[in-house]
Amino acid sequence: MAKAAARKTAPAASPSIERRPALAGRSTAATSAKVEVLPPAERMSLRAPEASVAALSKALGVTLPNKPKTSASKGGRTALWLGPDEWLVIDEAGNDPLADCAKVTSLHSAVGISHRNIAIAVTGAGAAATINAGCPQDLSLDAFPVGAASRTILGKTEIVLLRTAADAFRVECWRSFSDYVFTFLSEGSRDAAV
Amino acid sequence: MLLIRCPYCQEERPELEFRNAGEAHIARSANMAGETDDDFEKFFFIRSNPKGIIYERWRHMHGCARFFNAVRDTVTDKFVMTYKAGEPKPSKLPGVAK
Secondary structure (H helix, E strand, C coil): CHHHHHHHCCCCCCHHHCCCCCCCCCEEECCCCEEEECCCCEEEEEECCHHHHHHHHHHHCCCCCCCCCCEEEECCEEEEEEECCEEEEEECCCCCHHHHHHCCCCCCEEEECCCCEEEEEEECCCHHHHHCCCCCCCCCCCCCCCCCEEEEEECCEEEEEEEEECCEEEEEEEHHHHHHHHHHHHHHHHHCCC | CCEEEECCCCEEEEHHHCEEEEECCCCCCCCHHHCCHHHHHHHHCCCCCCCCEEEEEEECCCCCCCEEEEEEECCCCCEEEEEECCCCCCCCCCCCCC
16 A cells, blocks of 8 residues: 555656657758757647637637638737637647636637647748648748648648748647658758749 | 639638538438338438539538538539538529529
8 A cells, every 4th residue: 555655656757757749859951941840839729609709819818810711829829710610729938728718618618739739840931832842722922921820731641830920830730740741841841942 | 633612711722621521412301210211212322423513512621621512513523612511502503504
């Protein structure tokens, strides 16, 4: 009995629970684009009917966008429109959006997916060409302006794409796909001629 | 690549983001257990498979993930129009003589 209790209270920093983010710190640089794995962030998948949007926006501190292919950002927190009642909320400031949503009483579904996704930054003059190596969407600035966000595909996998600047994108993919996505983007960046 | 207009995203998106989900406007009986075998066969197996205009369900799988309906020509593979799920069958089709 005493042994079991002692095991339960093992020190929190034991090596068995060390967190190892996928691909941590990996990056490649080609002449026209750089592909780089971003640090871990808090993420939440949020689904809610229109009646709850105002209350959720207030709790999160960022207005949930209601226009297709748009995003809204405030204080290190970004809300990406994925569908008519679906958002991806990314917090890079270390605050948990789930905790903010827990206070909201109106109908919604908030699921923590911080560890499910890996974010990869693609930056440089050839950033759009790099992603277009496997993504069929029109990524010209007219069709996909800064702040535009969309769920789409890259090669064989589903990604969520966010344009953070004219020559910078954030690619969110599932952790188990991240090796494929990173390699695909690295190959694409080598091919991307500007 | 085909460009398909998603009525929820309100723009044309590449076909790779979409999945076909069979014929549209097939009403499911509210009393399935009371259906005769012949009626159930019609509901479950029999599809119109026309040469020409067909009404289909599509899903914007790798986009907004919503189901919607599309009118397509099976001869030319051209999309005539798309509309949101739950909306009635359009009575007038743009650019189609009949």
